[in-house]
Amino acid sequence: MADQPNWLHKLGNLLVPPSQSQTSSTVAVTNKRILTELVTSFEDSIGRESVGTSMLFNAHFLIILHPDTYEERQNAFPVIVDEAVKSFKAVIESHKGPYERIAPVASSWFFKFGGGHEFGGETVSPTDVYVVGALTGILPGNEQRQSSDKLHVTRRVKQTNRYEKVDVDLNTFQHIDFREPGAFVVKFKFDTSPSPNERAPMTGSATRNVPSLPRSMAAGLAEITYYVAELNKEDTYLMRDREIVVARKEPDNQHFPNYxxxxxxxxxxxxxxxRYDDATQTFQLASFSRNETRVNEQLIPRSEPANPQWYSLPDKAQILLNSMVTLHFQRTT
Known part of the structure; x- marks a missing residue:
């Protein structure tokens, strides 16, 4: 009888090999694992995106899971997001050393969970977690697109098991079911002024001598009156964020506070x-459209959303989008 447990153990190994059961347990998708993937992606982006003395980082994340895993974990998404934000702040504090200021290009952290069986030509299994990150709101949702444009994002590559900058075709996301309950926006605000212990700036360094504007002002940084010709509609938008995105009105864009x-x-x-540029105390514009964007009749060259080319925007300017939508921009500060 003493040998029976060992015999049963051997039989169990034949039915379920140790490596298989161990691997399944190791890679199971838990709330902690989703959180770990998010924090790892975020921390990687600091080293990848920061430049000079300015700390930059990804602020927009898509989390792609198998549909069964999505259903199993969806009630925990709000808690995961809350813990992720806490961890992000801790990571920022721990990386402050070499940077003089925190300079995010977004005004909120955005998280969107989605379920799918396939992503980027790879099968999404119940044990997979895909985290896709970007600096700002350029990540698509579930809409159909005809463009073959690619997005420059960061994601973990299976071959190297590291987060790397990759090009992802927009159509890659059309098989992912992004649902409204799986979207979360968390506003953030950082003190971008230098600390008292920092050395005095070098002569001619405008960035360090310019008083920082608050990221959001009740009065607004600028006022934009726009006219949509096809609808014969006119309205006014108050620019309260340092940077805004001009985009087509679609359900997947409703969550962005700076759109x-x-x-x-x-x-x-x-x-x-x-955007408002601290260094020059002026506004700037970058165009991503294949159609024309003009500022005071001057054509603005197109650039990629992940690599914007900025052009000076006068304090008072007319911005024409595709010859059909007119924006009258007026600085208020």
Missing amino acids: LLLESAYVSNPHARI
Whole structure:
């Protein structure tokens, strides 16, 4: 009888090999594992995106799971997001050393969970977690697209098991079921002024001598009156964030607090970004549309959303999108 447990153990090994059961247990998708993948992706982005003395990092994340895993874990998504934000702040504090300021290009952290059986040509199994990160709101949702444009994002590559910058075709996301309950937006605000212990700036370094504007102002940094010709509609948008995205109004864009959404088929998604530049104390614009974007009749060359080329935006300017939507920009500060 003493040998029976050992005999049963051997039989169990024949039915379920140790390596298989151990692997299944190791790679099971738990709330902790989803959190770990998010934090790892975020921390990697600091080293990848930061430049000079400015700390940059990804602020937008897509978390792709197998549909069964999505259903199993969806009730925990709000808690995972809350813990992720806490961890992000801790990571930022631990990496502050070599950087003089925190300079995110977004005003919120955005998380979107989705379920799918396939992603990027790879099968999504119940034990897989895919985290895709980007600096700002350029990640698509579930809409169909005809464009063959690629997004420059970071994701863990299976061959190397490291987060790497990769190009992802927009159509890659059309098989993912992104649901409204799986979307979360968390506003953040950082003190971008130098600490008292930092050395005095070098002569001519405008960035360090410019008083920082608050990221969000009740009065707004600028006012944009826009006219949509196809609808014969006019309205006004108050620019309260340091940087905004001009995009077509679609359900998947509703969660972004810094989006100027325009009801027009002639507006791209995204079409352009407008930002306030601390160094020059001026506004700038970058265009991403294949259609024309003009500022005071001057054509603005197109650039990639992941690598924007910024052009000076006068304090008072007319911005024309695809010859159909007119924006009258007026600085208020």
